[in-house]
Amino acid sequence: MKKILATLALVAFFLYACQKTDVQHIDHVTAADLSDAKDLSAMIQPMSNDYASIPQDPQNPLNADKVELGKLLFHETRLGLNPKQTEGLHTYSCASCHHAEAGFQSGLTQAISEGGSGFGIAGELRIPSAIYQTENIDVQPIRAPSLLGSAYQDIMLWNGELGGVGLNIGTENLWTSDGNSNNFTGLYGLEILGLASRQKHRLNPDTAWLASNETYKNLFDLAFPELPDTERINSRTVSLALAAYQRTLLANQSPFQRYLRGDLKAMTKAEKDGKSLFFGKAKCSNCHNGPALNSMQFVALGMNDMQNGVNGAFNVAPDNRESKGRGGFTGKARDIYKFKVPQLYNLRDVTALGHGGSFSSVEEVIRYKNAGIPQNANVPLSQLSKMFQPLGLTEDEIGKLVKFVRDALYDPNLVRYEPASLPSGNCFPNNDEQSRIDRGCQ
Structure with a gap:
């Protein structure tokens, strides 16, 4: 009888302990x-790979190859083709002002693209280059906004001027600048952003080089199979690929x-x-x-x-x-x-x-x-x-x-959106000498 009582007591103890552990386990869940x-x-x-659930421009349906292409182009410093000073050639990219380490913004009061020097850990050490004339440095008079969640915007920029849809319908008489004139394509703001960057941020797709690079050529073919081979690499398809990638930038972790x-x-x-x-x-x-x-x-x-x-x-x-x-x-x-x-x-x-x-x-x-x-x-x-x-x-x-x-609201793993390397072999998000040192590219 004593053995039975002892056994029952032991079972009761374990049941109590399990119940107590369960209570502790749920902690603050109510x-x-x-x-x-x-x-x-x-x-x-x-x-980010659930393309059917991500808002997209009807003129730019998402697919995995287009997103991968956009990821590379977004970080590709080889596209820094229109510098004000020759020292800036191939040293900057879209990611210079919108990089993963700062939540796809610059992390600075004023982002610096061409004419910047260095990066630090999260862009905090980027400064004007000593070899640049101040007036030639590419900076904007407003803070660079984050690109996270940009799939949920139909018009872009702080003033919303990019995008031939939504609230911009009825403003056609204002589509006169090099950037917002692209609104006449009827594209969403994110799809136009890449086209506007040619004028605003001195970026330019070197179509001849992109076509000569096997990695890029294959990705353009896979990303835009509906287009004739001769029409797959141009400013528009580059901008569409960039937008496709940016639509996947979600802080879902x-x-x-x-x-x-x-x-x-x-x-x-x-x-x-x-x-x-x-x-x-x-x-x-x-x-x-x-x-x-x-x-x-x-x-x-x-x-x-x-x-x-x-x-x-x-x-x-x-x-x-x-x-x-x-x-x-x-x-x-x-x-x-x-x-x-x-x-x-x-x-x-x-x-x-x-x-x-x-x-x-x-x-x-x-x-x-x-x-x-x-x-x-x-x-x-x-x-x-x-x-x-x-x-x-x-x-x-x-x-x-x-x-x-x-x-x-902090996703600790945004670096998953960065490429391991670029087809050009260049450093990213910047390719100036100090940035290469900071990023361990040399």
Whole structure:
């Protein structure tokens, strides 16, 4: 009898221990988590090879070979063919200003393409080259936006001027620049971006060289089998391949995305609380929504423009059209100082945020929006978004919201979108001497 009692006691002990372990295992997963994950299912990003689920231009259907071709072309410094100084030949690429290490933006207040020197670890050490005349360096008067989630934008740039669709229908009389005149093709903004880069960023597809390179020639044949052989390598197909690749740039390994797909332990308790604030009290989702947490809205939040001498910026012309936001394109008073709502993934490693790079961290932006006091005295109060009001968040709530945006939206493995090497053998994203040293290319 004693043996039976002892055995029963032992079984009871193990049952209790297992139950206790199970309780500990589920940790902070609650019934609310299950409901939230279901309710927010519209925020789920597809896998990057699930082409049927990725938004795309009807004129540019995705396929694996086109995406692979675009990946190589995006990083190919051999396409840096139109430099202002001969020293810049073949030293820059699309990725010079939009690289994986900084969440497909530059990581700097002002991105530097041709005329830059160095890279560092995540682009933080790129500086103007000492052998360049300042006026010849390729910089823009506005921060380079991230390309993550760009599949969820039908028009591109902070002012939305690229793209012959969506909100740009009815603006045809404004399609007069070297870049936005491509809108007449009826392509989406992302597909036009590569065409515009010829004028705006001194890139040019060397079609003769691409045709002579076996790797590129084979990929163009596979990517565009519907075209005659003689029409497969040109500026348009290069731009379409670039866009195809950029549409696959999704932060779908971030904790928030894993949580939405059913891994309810992917986020910490504080990050989950921050999520509730994001979609609730803080009202962030009024503007930042959908799979990329962006939108096609243009809003004025009174943030400072880029200024010469601030955070290393230079060559910023006074009264430049880029600093006028949507109004710089449309010319309409109601659009002045209104900028397109950006995506929010992978901002942790970025030290310049806002269209003018006037914020150095996610926390600074959240505190700015919580206070509801504009930075830029040039923006009339009448232009400010009605949503730009004090939020009344406590310090604890600010901390939790920061954790959600900074950490739960951070995909730690964006380097999966980089090629192992280039068919040219060149270094990327830059091929200047210091960048080659920094990247271990020599």
